Amino acid sequence: MASKKLHPSVEKFKSFVKEHPGLIKEVRKGEHTWQELFEDWYLLGEDDPKWETYQSEHADETNTKTKTKKTSKTEKGWINQIGNILQKMDPDQMDHHIHNLSQAVAAIQGVLAQFQGGASSGGTQNQNQAPEGRNPFSFRKD
Structure with a gap:
């Protein structure tokens, strides 16, 4: 071995x-x-x-x-x-890591904002408005 x-x-x-x-x-x-x-x-x-x-x-x-x-x-x-x-510690390296961490947190916040925005605007407001420009698959009630 x-x-x-x-x-x-x-x-x-x-x-x-x-x-x-x-x-x-x-x-x-x-x-x-x-x-x-x-x-x-x-x-x-x-x-x-x-x-x-x-x-x-x-x-x-x-x-x-x-x-x-x-x-x-x-x-x-x-x-x-x-x-x-x-x-x-190397300050430049720490700055680089902090910058990367900040970008990651911002990306996660962006994803969460998209989900929260989709949940709040996906209610009755979307049914009363025209589906053009927002969601091509949403339908209005007749």
Whole structure:
């Protein structure tokens, strides 16, 4: 059976995990999932202070108290982390994505307006007016 080649970012994450064996213990304990850790690693980068507690197995075992203190510090610093993430974003790319999202919302609003307009004008008003120009298949009552 031939092995599949993994995405380069997954390969980098695997080597990162080998350098930080404490992450394996966290997943085995059920405190984190691999998906969560990968997303944090991808967004925060390898140099984030969050990863310092996982660098060696001995540090993870002997410094449980400092680990909880560091965790509470990272929880307090979530605003700083979000700020760092926003600084790493490309403004032109974000503008492009926001523009595309705006166009999609406008298209959905247009479709909804067509359905709402069709429902409100499809009542008795259409029966009293000539069918020309509006709907070629509508008929008047005799």
